[in-house]
Amino acid sequence: MRYLPIWLDVKDYPCLMVGGGEVASRKSEMLLKAGASLTVVAPTLCKNLQASLERGDIEHRAKHFEADDVQGCRLVVAATDDECANRRVYEAAKSAGVMVNVVDTPELCDYTNGAVVERDPITIAISSGGGAPVLARAIKARLETLIPAAYGQLAALVKSYRKTVKARVPFEHRRSFWEGVLSGPVAEAVLAGQTDRADQLLQQAIDDRVDSPSADGAMGEVYLIGAGPGDPDLLTFKALRLLQQADVVVHDRLIPEAVMNLCRREAERVYVGKLAADHSVPQGEISQLLVDYAKQGLKVARLKGGDSFMFGRGGEEIALLAENAVPFQVVPGVTSASGCGAYAGIPLTHRDHAQACVFVTGHTRDDSLDHLNWPQLAQPRQTVVFYMGLKNIAEICRRLQEEGAPSDRPAAIVEQGTTPAQRVVIGNLTDLPERARKAEVKAPALIMVGDVVLLQQQFAWFEPSHPGASAFRFRHKL
Template sequence: MNDRAISTDSKDIWFPVTLRLDKGTRALVVGGGSIAANKAALLMATDTHITVIAPTLCNELHRTLEADRFTHVAAMATQEILESHIPGMRLVYAATDDRTVNRLVAAIAQAHNVPVCAVDDPEPSSFITPAIVRRGPVMVSISTSGAAPVLARRLRERIEALLPAGLGRLARFMQASREKLAQSHPSPDTRRRVWENFLDGQGAEQALAGNEQAASATLERLAAAGSGGGEVWLVGAGPGDPDLLTLKALRLMQNADSVLYDHLLPPDVLDRVRRDAERIFVGKQRSQHALPQPAINDELVRRAKAGERVLRLKGGDPFIFGRGGEEIEALMEAGVPFRVVPGISAANGCAASAGIPLTHRDCAQSCLFLTGHARADGTLDLPWHTIAQRGQTVVIYMGLGGIACLCERLVDHGLPPTWPAAIIEKGTQPDQRVITADLASLPRLAVEQNFRSPALIIVGEVVKHRVVSTGTKES
């Protein structure tokens, strides 16, 4: 089955593995038509011996199979025939155009604990075949767990275009160099960093081009330098949609030894972090600090001085209400090297996702970013004479808790109660919600509709220019 599905049961769970099919292993294909030929072609890319059970073989199967690597059993797939051939197989494809026969094959294979794929019938199957991209020893498999085979094929097309033809040469070079590097650098962490520096620099380009001599010289130079010291990376993860991560952010997320992250980051973004990186939650929510800021600063310094590459992953942009400036000051004082990678700010990303322009030549020639943290008594200490102005847009971060006071003070300082305002909850994410109203009604609607953080408040006439997903303006 080539990632097709008949059942759409959301409880089906498929776990990706790469199965070893080297010389001496045996695989069985039941069927002699084009469906069987497709599966046999996949198996021919391995060293396994293929047995085909079918009364006759189509021309495509004759062309696909190499004479010294397959056995043709010219017979119908009866219970007796199947019972005599399935035991001992590494895997089985039930690839006839008869669903009943395929299910018989699957039942016998399952009884003998042999992995089986009944083509286009996931229910009796114990595995499915993903869409595959090959570059020598490098293999990329794409599966939608049978939910959307056309999507899997489209993803394969995109990956085919992205992966260079010389990727196999690069993989073989790295394989041939592993033992020598392991002898000079016994530490797995050090070896990993050397390889990462090799892949990020000219060494990878040299190996891709087949210039092994130059690639070897580059690798020796990097190995002599070792892993280097620790470093801190302050990275903006954007407003929540993982597709809005920058390419540089993604690369650093994959290279980090540890990551300190906060509550604004959804799981889909954290999934892009290297799987074996240590994760430390330091999230700060209203009146709930997992780790105070000075302790976060100390932890960044401690880990970097211990030689780690530390990722400080922040929602939005590190320098827009992300306290990145404070962390950099602590790193500079401690003499710790650092890098800053900007991200799409929450204001830009959420406003765009909600269809609200932050500036508009008819009504907003400036845009003001504010933090709406209230005091312990619930009051807001903000420059109201600057905020309550026409001709500008005001974006308030972290203002949901004090929204009633916020709207009241804006009206007190000159804006009309009918002045447009909006709240965007979980902007750019699939469960994004948006309220468009005015200063008089926004606090009530936020309570009635149970809006929660993370949320942005936008105040200004630009809200009237909101373009909803249908392409029409909302009044």
């Protein structure tokens, strides 16, 4: 380890920035955020620094650097475009015993700033020792996606109750108490922006722990998470965070292994199958399973493909949770129609082709499609997306034509959309069933009907032959 990680208090301490350009402006931002009393030495200032001066954030000495400028400073930064001038700053600071940083010159740095992830009062800094700042920024970008923006508020709430907890919760139970707070309903309320509720929950948790010092809480929580259509990159930040803290993951067949690999390694995985007309575990048993796990005090992730509230029977599952007073959260996912349409290059709406979009289930409890409003579905200038309709594709195409849809109305099937195995079969209401049979299309697959299908060849960015393609994909066209 080349550098010692420390946190230095610069609030109200004099610090010096030598240079008045854009680089100096960027380097000034962190010092000002930390409350430094910053003086900028430069003949002229860039627009941003001039604005800082006008706000009274900095002091400006409109001149070239002199060695005496470093006297009394806590930190010095050299950020000019003149290597000789930067070295003079370095030598003056070293002579005066002041820590100095020469931008982009690691050998002339007593300290480096690194890339910073800020969730005030929490601060995370990533350093490459000045050797690979681009890599440090890449790591920062990754961390930014993993650490919720409200963690700072959570830290502030915890800080405000530290003395109370210290006074009321016995020492031997304090650690487990805070662990429960940071991974339970209190933290979730903060992250949901419900700070008043979080405050109430924390007060209640303290009272409960005083009454029962060793209790860790009997009730868990269920997270109903939409996993999207397949590409793990389409998961939301919240979905990823909850997957990482779940004790149990109850999942369907359609969840790709790449998504399952994002779950906490120690989590128990419970497979409940679910294909159209072939449920390895009945829906009622799945719902009861969620209740049973939660009553054991476990955090349960119910992971479903697409969006749980879009033909995902999510409403049925949370109904039983509500009846049993089990806390739950619903995390929306990218619904399959939206995700598969985007990856296939089929826009669901388009000013010239479709002014409406209809999502329809192609599979029902009694396997009958008579309940659908076929005259409405056959109307022009709209896109109709059939979920779980592959088994009934011939009937779907026939019924649309019987209600007046032209036989040459464009139609498509998107198989395993958003994944490397994605295939798109293009046809019309007359020939699509036969094309699907010859292509041996298998579920999961969506049927899309409407003139927007005509745009697929032009917009198919996810295909290897398309100019915008960056990875190998396969499109089946007969």
